[in-house]
Amino acid sequence: MPPTADAKFTAHPPTVWLSYQWAHDWYDDALRAARETGRGPRRHEIVFSIAFAESYIFEFVLVQALVDVADQFREINEYFPPGEYRNVQDKWKVVPKDLHAKGRIAASPDLDGQDWEDFLTLVDYRNGLVHGRSSRPDTSELSEDLKPMPTTQFLDDLEPGWALQIVTRQVRALHAAANLELPAWLIS
Numbered sequence: 001m002p003p004t005a006d007a008k009f010t011a012h013p014p015t016v017w018l019s020y021q022w023a024h025d026w027y028d029d030a031l032r033a034a035r036e037t038g039r040g041p042r043r044h045e046i047v048f049s050i051a052f053a054e055s056y057i058f059e060f061v062l063v064q065a066l067v068d069v070a071d072q073f074r075e076i077n078e079y080f081p082p083g084e085y086r087n088v089q090d091k092w093k094v095v096p097k098d099l100h101a102k103g104r105i106a107a108s109p110d111l112d113g114q115d116w117e118d119f120l121t122l123v124d125y126r127n128g129l130v131h132g133r134s135s136r137p138d139t140s141e142l143s144e145d146l147k148p149m150p151t152t153q154f155l156d157d158l159e160p161g162w163a164l165q166i167v168t169r170q171v172r173a174l175h176a177a178a179n180l181e182l183p184a185w186l187i188s
């Protein structure tokens with residue numbers, strides 16, 4: 001005698017998953033910083049923009065690329081293995097290709113252009129700010145790899161919105177390639 005629907009339910013009760021999506025919050029933080037002038041807001045905009053990019057790629061996979069997958073909360077681990085660190089540029093490069101290879105998205109974005117180069121530069125600036133390279137002492141005799149990055153002069157001269165626009169272009173390119181709708185809150 002085949003099991004009843006009730007028997008299947010009790011043998012495998014549904015799992016309740018709790019999660020919070022941070023990308024929108026990081027985006028809002030970067031947007032607030034982009035609306036201000038000065039060195040401090042530029043630092044914040046750079047750091048918050050990359051935090052937005054890190055959260056966004058994960059959340060894109062979970063709530064858009066895997067939305068129709070029966071076990072999306074377990075499959076996410078194929079793209080973001082727990083305990084395995086992968087930097088943000090590798091996530092943006094590898095994960096869309098893997099999604100496309102599995103038929104989860106229509107295509108992966110082209111990363112050969114200036115937008116991708118700008119993104120890699122932005123990641124370097126974030127790393128310089130977070131990991132202390134921007135605090136290195138400077139003198140004209142230093143090689144480029146020993147100089148601070150970004151410099152205070154660079155931050156002073158940087159146009160508000162630069163960092164957030166770079167990440168937003170990556171998000172737009174991802175959605176265009178994947179043929180999936182952008183979130184309504186993405187305004188820049």
